[in-house]
Amino acid sequence: MKTRRADRLVDMTHYLLEHPRVLVSLNFFAERYETAKSSISEDLAIVRRVFKSRGTGDLKTYPGAAGGVYYTPMMGQVEAADFVNSVCEAVSDESRVLPGGYVYLSDLLGDPAVLRQTGRLLTTEYVGQEIDAVMTAATKGIPLAQAVASELNVPFVIVRDDAKVTEGSMISVNYLTGSSKRVEKMALSKRSLRSGAKVLIVDDFMKAGGTIQGMQTLVREFGGTVVGTAVFAEGRSNVRLIEDFTSLLHVETSPETKTQIKVTPGNFDTRIYQEKA
Amino acid sequence: MKTRRADRLVDMTHYLLEHPRVLVSLNFFAERYETAKSSISEDLAIVRRVFKSRGTGDLKTYPGAAGGVYYTPMMGQVEAADFVNSVCEAVSDESRVLPGGYVYLSDLLGDPAVLRQTGRLLTTEYVGQEIDAVMTAATKGIPLAQAVASELNVPFVIVRDDAKVTEGSMISVNYLTGSSKRVEKMALSKRSLRSGAKVLIVDDFMKAGGTIQGMQTLVREFGGTVVGTAVFAEGRSNVRLIEDFTSLLHVETSPETKTQIKVTPGNFDTRIYQEKA
Incomplete structure (x- = not known):
């Protein structure tokens, strides 16, 4: 499973960087990677932490059925x-x-x-x-x-x-x-x-x-x-x-x-x- | 160490996408992440596999002291x-x-x-x-x-x-x-x-x-x-x-x-x- 997470992180980072300022549903990622939403949430927490610490931008997660993740490119x-x-x-x-x-x-x-x-x-x-x-x-x-x-x-x-x-x-x-x-x-x-x-x-x-x-x-x-x-x-x-x-x-x-x-x-x-x- | 690899993969993906067609030395990544070059090589193998399977582009690794990694955006x-x-x-x-x-x-x-x-x-x-x-x-x-x-x-x-x-x-x-x-x-x-x-x-x-x-x-x-x-x-x-x-x-x-x-x-x-x- 370790490898799977690694793969998801690489593709997820690429996807989010190419789709700024748009709400991407957790379902989208769950289907794209055939993975439970709970794992996707954990992935996104890692991406958020790295984006924050490297000054890449801000990643916000909105809970609920209509929720998802929203990436905003920013410069510190x-x-x-x-x-x-x-x-x-x-x-x-x-x-x-x-x-x-x-x-x-x-x-x-x-x-x-x-x-x-x-x-x-x-x-x-x-x-x-x-x-x-x-x-x-x-x-x-x-x-x-x-x-x-x-x-x-x-x-x-x-x-x-x-x-x-x-x-x-x-x-x-x-x-x-x-x-x-x-x-x-x-x-x-x-x-x-x-x-x-x-x-x-x-x-x-x-x-x-x-x-x-x-x-x-x-x-x-x-x-x-x-x-x-x-x-x-x-x-x-x-x-x-x-x-x-x-x-x-x-x-x-x-x-x-x-x-x-x-x-x-x-x-x-x-x-x-x-x-x- | 699991978390560290995850963090590196996110930042490495971002870095490579922003620096296409340029040779990035393994030393650069080794210093950026304070990590052995052998681990960096393993990270890059994961990035390469995902980029290949998702059609993001091609990642080539050149061995040796003057070597490094070279990302070419391509469309399949x-x-x-x-x-x-x-x-x-x-x-x-x-x-x-x-x-x-x-x-x-x-x-x-x-x-x-x-x-x-x-x-x-x-x-x-x-x-x-x-x-x-x-x-x-x-x-x-x-x-x-x-x-x-x-x-x-x-x-x-x-x-x-x-x-x-x-x-x-x-x-x-x-x-x-x-x-x-x-x-x-x-x-x-x-x-x-x-x-x-x-x-x-x-x-x-x-x-x-x-x-x-x-x-x-x-x-x-x-x-x-x-x-x-x-x-x-x-x-x-x-x-x-x-x-x-x-x-x-x-x-x-x-x-x-x-x-x-x-x-x-x-x-x-x-x-x-x-x-x-």
């Missing part, structure tokens, strides 16, 4: 601090500063490991909130939105600046860019978001927040609600249109030389989840 | 057939056909579970090949490229049709679209791909293959090699510029009515990996 304070410090260090590199004070981040936003960890960190802040979909604006927000949506186990939708022939009917809104005060347009396929959806907005970089404000307008046009806003990096801005957001990094490029860069951790808060407690 | 024939059939069914819906014979796929390409499985299936074909990076063209190929790159554990790069201020110096090429024979331009940030890189090209939809041919040119401009091409769906085309590719789906919309759609499995081949063998 220590791991979050280590990860963000390593990203700060990677971004603190003057060769990343481009003309206009922009910062090159495409390598990090194209690194699966960085994306996976960023997704886990940014979703930790929204634990316990109901979220139906993640929204982002093309192009550079997409990998982040996917990383966050994957941890939340919900679909993500991509807002575009043009109506594409492959998207069908679209709803578009105008918005004012925060810094240059230009009027721009953004559009989302009509069938991609249902009315009443609770939406988490995700983007790579926020300065004044004009693009994010545009997405907020778009969510309302679809009859939905904005649950929150999460960004990889916030930049310096004289105007700030968005007050309530979560950021991984705070990035400042010097307005004088344009080649200096100062990177500090953003305003994320993982205090709600402490590993090794 | 049965799971691949089931998955592709379910996707075929989802796409075989006349309401997806848009004016011009285009097909709406954004819901599937924004579904984390579909992306994860597609990534695993498309990479199975390239098992054993050296791949340094995944390349795609903005916008709709991005989620797929990320899903494939995540399974391969390599970075992905995004080719754009315009030079953005956030990308720094770019290399651009002209290419001929396959169907309409227009000359277009695509560009990639100079610092995103190193010379000599072995590249897997990934895109959402291929008709004649003009965009993919453009990306092949771009890879050569960077001094790299194209290892292969993988697409979510191939459409019908009178011209085909790309012969060697892997597709998940074959999609045909009727040239007469433009509201009929016929979806069949693509040319993928998972015979190399058989689960439950």
